[in-house]
Amino acid sequence: MxxxxxxxxxxxxxxxxxxxxxxxxILVTDPFLSKERKIWSAHLSWxxxxxxxxxxxxxxxxxxxxxxxxxxxxxYATFFKFIFLAGSFLIIxxxxxxxxxxxxxxxxxxxxxLFSTLGMMLLASGFDLVVIFLGLEIMSVSLYVLAGFKxxxxxxxxxxxxxxxxxxxxxxFLLYGIVMIYGSVGSTNLGQIINHITSNDAGSNLxxxxxxxxxxxxxxxxxxxxxxxxxxxxxxQGAPTPITAFISAGPKAAGFAALLRVFLFSFTTIKxxxxxxVWIMAALTMSVGNIVALAQSDIKRMLxxxxxxxxxxxxVALVAGGETxxxxxxxxxxxxxxxxxxAFTVVIALGRKGQDNTKLEDYSGxxxxxPILAILMTIFLFSLAGFPPTAGFMAKFYVFGSAVxxxxxxxxxxxxxxSLISVYYYLRIVVLMFMQAPVTRTDNERIKVAFxxxxxxxxxxxxxxxxxxxxxxxxxxxxxxxSSIF
Amino acid sequence: MxxxxxxxxxxxxxxIIGVLGVMVRRNIxxxxxxxxxxxxxxxxxxxxxxxxxxxxxxxxxxFLVMAVAAAEAAVGLAIIICIYRNKKSMNVDDFNLMKW
Numbered sequence: 001m002x003x004x005x006x007x008x009x010x011x012x013x014x015x016x017x018x019x020x021x022x023x024x025x026i027l028v029t030d031p032f033l034s035k036e037r038k039i040w041s042a043h044l045s046w047x048x049x050x051x052x053x054x055x056x057x058x059x060x061x062x063x064x065x066x067x068x069x070x071x072x073x074x075x076y077a078t079f080f081k082f083i084f085l086a087g088s089f090l091i092i093x094x095x096x097x098x099x100x101x102x103x104x105x106x107x108x109x110x111x112x113x114l115f116s117t118l119g120m121m122l123l124a125s126g127f128d129l130v131v132i133f134l135g136l137e138i139m140s141v142s143l144y145v146l147a148g149f150k151x152x153x154x155x156x157x158x159x160x161x162x163x164x165x166x167x168x169x170x171x172x173f174l175l176y177g178i179v180m181i182y183g184s185v186g187s188t189n190l191g192q193i194i195n196h197i198t199s200n201d202a203g204s205n206l207x208x209x210x211x212x213x214x215x216x217x218x219x220x221x222x223x224x225x226x227x228x229x230x231x232x233x234x235x236x237q238g239a240p241t242p243i244t245a246f247i248s249a250g251p252k253a254a255g256f257a258a259l260l261r262v263f264l265f266s267f268t269t270i271k272x273x274x275x276x277x278v279w280i281m282a283a284l285t286m287s288v289g290n291i292v293a294l295a296q297s298d299i300k301r302m303l304x305x306x307x308x309x310x311x312x313x314x315x316v317a318l319v320a321g322g323e324t325x326x327x328x329x330x331x332x333x334x335x336x337x338x339x340x341x342x343a344f345t346v347v348i349a350l351g352r353k354g355q356d357n358t359k360l361e362d363y364s365g366x367x368x369x370x371p372i373l374a375i376l377m378t379i380f381l382f383s384l385a386g387f388p389p390t391a392g393f394m395a396k397f398y399v400f401g402s403a404v405x406x407x408x409x410x411x412x413x414x415x416x417x418x419s420l421i422s423v424y425y426y427l428r429i430v431v432l433m434f435m436q437a438p439v440t441r442t443d444n445e446r447i448k449v450a451f452x453x454x455x456x457x458x459x460x461x462x463x464x465x466x467x468x469x470x471x472x473x474x475x476x477x478x479x480x481x482x483s484s485i486f
Numbered sequence: 487m488x489x490x491x492x493x494x495x496x497x498x499x500x501x502i503i504g505v506l507g508v509m510v511r512r513n514i515x516x517x518x519x520x521x522x523x524x525x526x527x528x529x530x531x532x533x534x535x536x537x538x539x540x541x542x543x544x545x546x547x548x549f550l551v552m553a554v555a556a557a558e559a560a561v562g563l564a565i566i567i568c569i570y571r572n573k574k575s576m577n578v579d580d581f582n583l584m585k586w
Contacts, residue, residue, distance in 0.1 A: 130547055137554045141561050148565055157569040158581045164562050165517055165578075169508050171558075172524035175551065176501055179531040183494075186539045188547070234584040301584075 009066040012059065012073045015052040015081060016121050022048030023114035030107025041107035042096045045114055049089045056081050063484055065127060069189055072127035079330055079481035080124035080257045087249040087337045088117045090456045094345050095242040097450030101353050102240070104150055113246065116142035120254035124261075129178045129188040132258050136174070136222065139251055140167045146246070147239040159238025166221065166231035174218025180211030193266045212267055212274060216281075219262075222255035223311045226284040236304030241356065244300055245344035248307045253333040256314055260329060264321055265485060278319050279411055285312030286418040293425050299347055300358045302425060303340070306384060309422060310336055313399055316415055320403040323482050328398035330478040335383070335391035335467050342460030343380040346373055349449045363429055365438030370447045374433045376457055383464045385426040386419050391467035398475065493534035501527030512577050514566055518559075525555045 010017065026041045033040055056078055063074045092113060099105040119139030126132035144167060148160025182188050184207035185196045197208065220228040236244045267274065289309030296302035310332075317329035350357045350366075350373075367374040383390035396419065400412045449457075467474055500523055507520025529548045536544025573580065 130550060134550060134554070137557070141557055144561050144565065148568060151568055152572065154569075154572050155583050157565070157572055158583050160565050161514070161569050161578075161581060164565050165508070165514075165521070168518075168521045168558055168562065169505075169524075171554075172501070172504065172521060172528065175525065175528040176531070178547075179497075179528055179535065182532070182544060182547075183535045183539075186541060187543060237584050 006068045007066075009064065012062070012064055012066050013071065013125075014055040015059070015085075016118055016125075018052045018055055019048055019114050019118045019121065022051075023111045023118065026107050026111040026114070030111070033107065038105045038107060039096060039100075041110045042092060042099075042105075045110035046089055046092045048114060049085050049092065049117070053082070053085045053089070056085065069191055070128040070131050071122075071125050073125060075481035075484050076261070076326075076330075077121075077125040077257070079478065080253065080333075081121050083253050083330075083334050083337055084117055084120040084124070084250050087246070087253070087341065088113055090338075090341045090345075090459065091242055091246045091249070093452040093456050094245070094341070094348055096452050098240065098242050098348050098351075101351070102150065103353075104240075109146070109149060112142040112146050116146070116246075117250065120250050120257075123254040124257040126258065126261075127190050129181065129190070129193075129262075132262070133171075133174065133178060135254075136218075136258070137171065139254060140171070140222075143167075143243075143247060143251060146243045147235055149240050149243065155238040156240060157238075159235045162231050163235045163239075170218050170221030170228070173214050173221075177211045177214030177216075177218060180207050180214065184208050184211070190262065190266045194268075197267065198269050208270075209273075212263075212270075213277075215262060216259075216274075216277070219255050219259040220281070223252050223259065223314075224308050225281050225311050225315060226288045226308065229285070229288070229308045232308055233301050233304040236307070237298060237301045237358075241300065241344060241348045241351065241358075244303075245341050245348075248303070248340050248344075249337040252307070252311060253337065256318075256329065256333060260318060260326055263318065264326060268321075275319055275321070278315060279408070282312050282315035282319055283411060283414050285309070285315055286415055287312075290418045290421045290425075294421065296425070297360050298358050299360055299363070299429070300356075302360070303343065303347075306422065306425075307340070309418065310340075310384075312418070313396060313415060316403050316408070316411055317399045319408055319411060320399075320406040322402070322406060323479070324398075324402040324405060326482045326485075327475070327478040328395070328402045330481060331467075331471070331475055332395040332399050334474065334478070335395040335464070338460045338463040338467070339380050339383040339390070339392055342457060342464065343377065343384065345453055345456050345460070346377040346380065349373060349447060349453055360429065360432060361439050364432040364436040366432075367434035369438060373447060373449070376461055377433065378430050379461055379464060381426040381429055383468070385423045389465065389468050391464045391471075394468055394471040394475075398471075490534040490538040494531055497527045497531035497534065499527075500524075500530065503527075512579055514569075514576050514578055517578070518562055518566070522555060522559070525551060 030041050059078050065072045116139050119135045122135030144164040147163045150156035185193050224232045289305050293302050293305035314329050317325045383392035386392045386396045403412045504520045504524030508517050532544040532548050
């Protein structure tokens, strides 16, 4: 038997290589840093993300597969990598002051964030179900540890444990789905799956059906859609706040990257058959997320349910499908990353050591204590609710517009009604901030915001307003990233 | 050559035992073992299908799954030890600081 060593184009995975090498470098150098110098690991990690970002720009407009067709670089993957890297960059910046405050500044934290980012990038680029599985696991295993990073805090432990059990459980389903597809197609490569399904009238093949269903369960856990959302509120509430922001931005987008790639590009010929299931999932996800969010009294838990609801809006784009559907989903995920990280940055700024101040009443009177923070929080909440001059409005507008174009008016009506419900719980915080006196409290000192957090607030506010007022440039970028596929 | 369907049925049975174990049992370690059982059910199916289809892809995937399962076990057991130190319990129902 002769063995052919496959041609490998390392230039295509340069961003991944950079992120991975820096993650290992941080792990190796961190033990030699004295306690005051631990912050160097943080600086190394954001430098890594910036370098990877630049390397990723060079891959724009390239469409090439490598590693025997297992790894595909196209604009779709590159666009998603921009989202992940931007999200990780912002999270690293807000983590620095948070970790110092909580006295858990260890280099491993940043190393794990980089490894998790690496997993997301593999998910976006994976053109083989095995690579997608590995990316998902690299991402998730790092996140399990990060969720429990406050080791002495029982809530953080509990979040980590629940995330781990649920995540590993979902992985089992995903893998069984991969087995079934492997059994009927004879390969795990998405290209061959497409060929098999289009040539063999696979709509009648039960094994592919069961496989696709199990894959949907596995991805459904990662993107936090109903009925696979039970872990979300607990994990979001218990995890350290920067990690909560991280989980809600990057990994959710990564789950969607793989979900859209597998379902819209591989199972596209049997689309009409699975659309109905995703339709129901989207309607349930939006409704459950928004309605349960009404009853929350903790802002992290409320944002967790809001994050479930937002996953539902993106699922609407998946139902719509086609070029406009996918590009609106990409735009939505980009907008969501910035507005959500912005909102969480304000949540972090309000905390004190050992005391997160995440109850809703902690926000009353913020308008007089710190007007700027209150105004920024209002912008982010308006964006999450979908008010006009912000990114959230444009994103929802494009998603619902694409669904109407594809003829799913009923789903859009449910979506718009849900947006109306969501206005109530977002605006409640705005009302608390500006129209109520501060609750009498012992620590009424001025709120100090670290320089890096200010930087994050500036970047995310700028992005939210930019995408809300001049969406055209980023939207055309999103459209360019899907046109290569359709 | 024995057909691979008995192996596939066995793998489905192992997988379902794993799923039921996670859902029914309340001890963290038992739930964790049930998850490992699910992964091993998957491995068996991969090997059986690989033999049936006559290509080696499935055998290779099994190695990757085993490596991932090992990594998951390392992280999972570390998390379990960590939580056991803070709260001397192995029952998931005791971890109700936040509502499930």
